Amino acid sequence: MAAIAAHKLQIIRTLVETAPDAALRSLELALSGAGATGSLASVRGLVEDETASRFVRNNILAPIVPLCATRREGQIQFPSAALPRLWRALKAEVPSRIEDAAAKCNPWDLEQGVPEVFDDLCKIAATGLRDPENAAFDSVRSICDPEQLAMCLQLSTITRSCLPKLSEWVSRMSDERGAAARLAYRDACRISEDAGPLLLDILSAHLPDDWRILRVISAVMDRPSDRYLASSEVKEFGERILAEIDAAIVEVETFNFSDGERVGRAAAQTAHKVQLQIVEFQQSVDVAKDGPWGKRLARHKQAMAKACEIRMDQADKVLEAALPLRSISMMSKKASKGAARLTEEPDEALIRRAQSALAFIAELRSCADKAGYGTSRNKVLEKLNSRLDPYIEDVLHVARTGDGGDSGLAVKYLDVAAGFIAYTRDDKTAEIVRRRAAAAIAA
Secondary structure, three states, X not given: OOOOOHHHHHHHHHHHHHOOHHHHHHHHHHOOOOOOOOHHHHHHHHHHHHHHHHHHHHHHOHHHHHHOOOOOOOOOOOOOOHHHHHHHHHHHHOHHHHHHHHHOOOHHHHOOOOXXXXXXXXXXXXXXXXXXXXXXXXXXXXXXXXXXXXXHHHOHHHHHHHHHHHHHHHHOOOHHHHHHHHXXXXXXXXXXXXXXXXXXXXXXXXXXXXXXXXXXXXXXXXOOEHHHHOOOOOHHHHHHHHHHHHHHHHHHHHOOHHHOHHHHHHHHHHHHHHHHHHHHHHHHOEOOOOOOOHHHHHHHHHHHHHHHHHHHHOHHHHHHHHOOEEOOOOOOOOOOOOEEOOOOOOOHHHHHHHHHHHHHHHHHHHOHHHHOOHHHHHHHHHHHHHHHHHHHHHHHHHHHHOOOOOHHHHHHHHHHHHHHHHHHXXXXXXXXXXXXXXXXXXX
């Protein structure tokens, strides 16, 4: 295979250098089988070199890496392009120090602690950003606030010392760990009055759930009252979480069943997250019922419970539409809602709506009891199962005998009903229904 022309290779190099990390990993995996020669080998070499360079870069600039990604409004963030541009500026400014740092990025070196050169490079970057005469950093200054980024880099020594302890701080805070958090916060405040809150914002970016930074704030401020925290320099952290809960309630109230199972599950996971956030607030902050945040939390809890109950109550009608019934004789049992109407093919759009509603209810299992709507959920499930159970028996009868409808359609509706009962009960029950359907077909 002919080699790639130089100008085309340069285009590929530019694409590789600007590719997001996830895309770069996909490229590396896709090219892993490329041979040692040929055009693909050249591309693989570019990808491997870029991967190695990013590994070094992300270790040296670790404190700010998650800041160069999309975050919520109000949180500190920089354009994704800031990270590679900052790295190129450093390589141009102090190439020998970069080589020294790269040599110390081996796992066995990192196990001995953070090499001093890492923090030195962050300080050099901060100085370069603040120097308008330093042209190497012009490309970075053109896309973000250089002083804000410089301050984040200036805090890198403190941030880096906190990162190994952060998971312990948010999982199980102790007196010793609380003292370490307070010390880090004070060290940041010595650099600048607003550097303490900035440090907390940076640390929150390194957490899978950034709102768990409340635990660190609680330790730093010795579990403050909501009145104190709502008027302090870190009030924005609480306000952001409350705003996020507001948005989550709207999401649950308005998500569309027509968008299918994935959206239903996502809405329930959002409700679960809200329940965790409210608990986090109550554990980290001394919340008063009449406090500025206590009142809002109480309203949020009630609003989310109401939203979930309303959406769960809608499931019965959605299920009825997906599994239509026909009227039966007035002489039948009073409790009967009708027999299965097996005259048309199952409607995929209606099935998708039912899957969304039922997935929402199923996914609420993890939080409904703790959030105060567990009883409502159990009642809804009981109602749904009281509809599904006789429907399945009715359709099974048709599938076996052909009496009362098309046996071919009956089998299709059985499969649909089995999928539904997996949400309202479990997969084992659904499998039993499918086995009974298979037996009916074979009979």
